[in-house]
Amino acid sequence: METFPHQPRRRHCQKRAFKYLSFMAFLSALTVPAAICAKPILAEPLLDGGKLVLTNGVSSVEGASGGGLATWATIAGMGTDRAIGVSGHVTGIALPDYGWQSHGIAIGILDRVEISYARQNFDTRKVGLALGLGEGFRFNQDIFGAKVRLAGDIVYGSPIVPQVTLGIQHKRSLDAAIVRAVGAGSAHGTDFTISATKLFLANSVLVNATARLTNANQFGLLGFGGGQGASRSVQFEGSLAYMLSPRLVVGGEYRTRPNNLMIAHEDNAHDVFVAWAFTRNATVTAAYADVGSVATFDGQRGALVSLQLAF
Amino acid sequence: MSIFLALALITGQSATPTPQDALPQSAEAIDWDKEFGAEKRVADTVTGELPVDAYVQSEDNVGAKPFQGDALARALGGQAGIKAIVERLVELSKADPRIEAIFQNQDMVRLRRTLFEQICFIANAGCSYTGRDMKAAHKGLGITRADMNALVENLQRAMREQRVPFAAQNRLLAKLAPMERDIQER
Incomplete structure (x- = not known):
């Protein structure tokens, strides 16, 4: 009895259900226990929402869970290892000469596999005119991502072994003719990532390191590969x-x-951010991001705001 | 739909007063402990705790290396603070729809005592730990990751209510988090 605390209630319900079945054989077996037991024993929910808040990360601009700019070893959504989780995001980045927007969804399965999709829209505003594309020309791309957790856990387990995931991001520019015209070798490309993330609880510090194998120009917005x-x-x-x-x-x-x-040369990008889960399921991220030079226009730094809903 | 409802109501009413229910064979009257051969445990008259299978007492059972200084003990409010945190943690968890079922039919007197000893010992607040190891203490409870996360949230809330600084809360959680491998069963 001590070791099976659920059983008395379950037995009670089954006994009552059996008795009623003889009267109500025309009702399906599924509906009968539900009607009779005040507190039916339900199957485990598909979405359990059981992760600790923020351990699913926020949505990166590429749709994978992580920080704002970087992909982390997190698995999207609030589901634990016995459930699935889903998340959706909208991100806007206001740069001096450009507007950058992304939105997407991600699914986490058994806290093991993540599948994500994001659409990026990059508004060239007046630069479009200068580049001969027309004012307000937008570069667009689709990003299909997948991640699998190989080992470790962000919070639990050994205090020094990180959660490690292997990821893939297939990016498809929707402006093939133009990205080739600027010198890109291809309008689509695939990045491979390996990420390690750990929350060092004793110090309240989270560390992530990701290695990315890529030939994307400006995250893929300007195609893949090129003259250099x-x-x-x-x-x-x-x-x-x-x-x-x-x-x-x-x-x-x-x-x-x-x-x-x-x-056009490309600079390294960096940001400082604050992420606030104002409810269990909603996180807003605000950042000051610097992506350097974009299509010959230098000093592109500005505000990033992202909203993520996760279940 | 309404016909089904009416039928259910009629059959439900006629089912209640049948002589079957008056017999001691009704679900409420059956001693399920006896039916399943479960042993009835009697609480100790002094401690109020139910007996547990014999085990070797050892401070290694606590499952973590205790802190050296007294910084965390002070942050937790000493033994009085730890006692209040444990009381609140148990209170919150027993009322938490996510995990309350785990605590049904459990020895809450013993849980409060051993949990207090465990945190007090790890925080170096002047206690010894006399409980079982984490694997034995959680055996058969079927605890999941979601259950553990729910308990962590309740512990965070209990510590927050005791005005324990967040960084100190995390120092304690850092000692508890690795116990997951002995606690999570499914």
Whole structure:
């Protein structure tokens, strides 16, 4: 009895259900226990919402869960290892010469696998006119991502072994003719990531390190590969965050990027952010992001605001 | 739909006063402990605790290396603070629809005592730990990751209500988090 606390209630319900079945054989077996037991024993929910708040990360601009700029080893959604989780995000970045917007969804399965999709829309505003594309021309791309957790846990287990995930992001520019015209080798490409993330509870510090094999120009918005190099190179994404409360985190990120195009150089990106889970299921992230030079226009730094809903 | 409802009501009413229910064979009257051969445990008259299977007492059973200084003990409010945190944690968890079922038919007197000893010992607040190891203490409870997370949230709330600084809360949680491998069963 001590070891099976659920059983007395369950037995009671089954006994009553059996008695009623003889009277109500025309009702399905499923509806009878539900009608008779005041507190029916329900199957475990598909969405259990059981993760600790913020341990699912926020949504990166590429749709994968993580920080704002970097992909982390987190699995999206609030589901634990016996359930699935889902999340959706909308992100806007206001840069001096550009507007950048992304939205997408992600599904976490058994806290093991993450599948994500994001659409990025990059508004060139007046720069579009200068580049001969027309004012307000938008570069768009779709990003299909998947991650699998190989080992470890962000919070539990060994205090020093991180959660490690292997990821893939397939990016498809929707402006094939134009990205080739600016010198990109291809309008679509695939990034491979390996991420390690750990919350060092004793210090309230979260650390992430990601290595990304990529040949994307401006995250893929300007295509893949180019005159200065078509093959993939290893790039680094690092994040450091401090937990102020269970629902409030501040931190910074750094992300190196390849430099493939002849016409425009690319800088490393960095940001400082604050993420606040104002409910269990909703997180707002505000950041000051610096992505450097974009399509010959230098000093692109501005505000990032992202809203994520996660279940 | 309404016909089904009416039928259910009629049959439900006629079912209640049948002589079957008056017999001691009704679900309420059956001693299920006896039916299943479960042993009835009698609480100790002094401690109020139910007996547990014999085990070897050892401070290794606590499942973590205790802190050296007294910084965490002070942050938790000493033994009085820890006692209040444990009382509140148990109170919150017993009323938490996510995990209340786990605590049904459990020895809450013993749980309060051993939980207090455990946190007090780990925080170096001047106690010894006399309970079982984490694996034995949680055996058969079928605890999931979601259950553990719910308990962590309740512990965070209990500590917050005791005005324990968040960084100190995390220092304690850092000692408890690795116990997951002995607690989570499914």
